[in-house]
Amino acid sequence: MNDENDVRPATRVIAAGRRKEWTQGVVNTPVWRASTILFDTVADLRAANASPNDRLYYGRRGTPTQWSLADALTGLEPGAAGTMLYPSGVAAVAMALLSVLKPGDELLMVDSTYEPTRAFCRNVLAPMGIATRFYDPLAGAAIADLFQENTRAVFMESPGSLTFEVQDVPAICAAAKARGIVTLIDNTWATPLFFPAIGHGVDLTILACTKYIVGHSDAMLGSVTAVPEHFEALRRTTHQFGQHVAPDDAALGSRGLRTLDVRLRQHQAGALEVARWLETHPGVARVFHPALPTCPGHEHWRRDFRGSTGLFAFAMAGGDDAARVRLIDGLDHFGIGFSWGGFESLALPVDPAPIRSATKWQAAGPLVRLHIGLEGPADLIADLERGLDRFVAEGAGAKA
Ligand SMILES: *Cc1c(COP(=O)(O)O)cnc(C)c1O
Numbered sequence: 001m002n003d004e005n006d007v008r009p010a011t012r013v014i015a016a017g018r019r020k021e022w023t024q025g026v027v028n029t030p031v032w033r034a035s036t037i038l039f040d041t042v043a044d045l046r047a048a049n050a051s052p053n054d055r056l057y058y059g060r061r062g063t064p065t066q067w068s069l070a071d072a073l074t075g076l077e078p079g080a081a082g083t084m085l086y087p088s089g090v091a092a093v094a095m096a097l098l099s100v101l102k103p104g105d106e107l108l109m110v111d112s113t114y115e116p117t118r119a120f121c122r123n124v125l126a127p128m129g130i131a132t133r134f135y136d137p138l139a140g141a142a143i144a145d146l147f148q149e150n151t152r153a154v155f156m157e158s159p160g161s162l163t164f165e166v167q168d169v170p171a172i173c174a175a176a177k178a179r180g181i182v183t184l185i186d187n188t189w190a191t192p193l194f195f196p197a198i199g200h201g202v203d204l205t206i207l208a209c210t211k212y213i214v215g216h217s218d219a220m221l222g223s224v225t226a227v228p229e230h231f232e233a234l235r236r237t238t239h240q241f242g243q244h245v246a247p248d249d250a251a252l253g254s255r256g257l258r259t260l261d262v263r264l265r266q267h268q269a270g271a272l273e274v275a276r277w278l279e280t281h282p283g284v285a286r287v288f289h290p291a292l293p294t295c296p297g298h299e300h301w302r303r304d305f306r307g308s309t310g311l312f313a314f315a316m317a318g319g320d321d322a323a324r325v326r327l328i329d330g331l332d333h334f335g336i337g338f339s340w341g342g343f344e345s346l347a348l349p350v351d352p353a354p355i356r357s358a359t360k361w362q363a364a365g366p367l368v369r370l371h372i373g374l375e376g377p378a379d380l381i382a383d384l385e386r387g388l389d390r391f392v393a394e395g396a397g398a399k400a
Pocket residue numbers: 087088089090091114157161186188189208209210211220221222339
């Protein structure tokens with residue numbers, strides 16, 4: 001759709017959003033801090049008021065600092081009309097949903113979605129008269145069997161949070177399109193570099209930029225990129241809710257974007273090395289990594305994705321929460337904390353079963369989610385090996 005898409009993603013992330021009118025020749029778009037914008041005359045102010053988008057108008061509407069990042073993210077999604085930025089990934093999910101749904105509508109939400117997304121359906125959409133029905137992440141084309149008269153939108157997240165099922169996004173989008181139903185995806189795991197969602201048929205694609213776009217665990221940021229039919233409603237909803245991203249945070253997002261390709265390829269290599277090693281350890285029952293054949297929906301990953309990133313999970317071979325706590329507390333190279341996508345490795349105990357409603361989730365033992373950062377994978381493996389060897393020696397970890 002635009003010429004920028006003729007070059008490789010690695011090249012695109014370098015040039016994206018760096019328009020001369022915004023950079024004035026500086027390599028990085030400068031940080032413009034603004035609330036009031038001054039006009040020379042009342043006539044100029046009125047002219048700005050008549051077409052306030054993409055020009056200096058008022059701080060809430062952004063400055064070249066935010067426009068540059070938004071433009072860059074649009075450039076990574078061939079077929080997109082534009083991108084809106086948000087102060088967090090959760091705000092991006094909320095605004096995307098509110099821009100397409102109205103009272104009386106029904107939303108189909110993937111059962112493996114990020115828990116705060118589920119909470120938004122329950123605590124905000126339901127009281128507004130918008131019903132949510134959860135569906136099996138592996139539904140694929142069979143999603144059509146769930147469509148009702150008032151089904152307005154299908155929300156996907158692929159791979160799923162915590163459990164990593166890879167959805168058949170093209171099949172779901174084709175089924176939805178045939179019925180005039182809008183499709184949204186939380187594409188935080190893959191980013192547009194490894195899964196350009198709009199090219200696969202999605203209408204609105206959401207990123208928690210906090211994760212890989214910022215990439216350094218030092219800013220909160222979200223984005224929604226939309227096709228032309230849905231971008232105007234998204235922009236209107238966003239403005240009416242007064243959403244704004246601080247220029248300093250947008251600049252951190254743009255800075256992160258420049259190294260996204262090289263970072264993702266390193267996260268990919270490190271995570272695959274660790275995941276394949278985990279598969280060989282007797283203290284591990286199962287690894288949930290989209291690029292490994294044991295992952296539910298792996299065939300969709302192989303068909304549709306250009307790569308895999310640093311986040312995956314493994315189930316311990318038996319044991320209880322106390323054993324899991326000992327394992328995680330004993331690791332030297334893994335931080336314990338929420339979020340992911342930074343340069344550092346993280347380990348987190350996760351429990352998907354109680355947050356499922358359409359499907360049942362069960363594993364042989366407690367689940368540990370890992371984010372593999374940019375450390376040397378051999379050090380991470382040695383660390384995990386010490387912990388898992390201790391777990392096996394405790395007796396609970398022996399595979400039956
Ligand atoms: C972290 C995350 C979010 C929310 O992003 P925040 O910036 O933390 O609000 C949304 N979706 C997924 C898949 C996430 O991992």
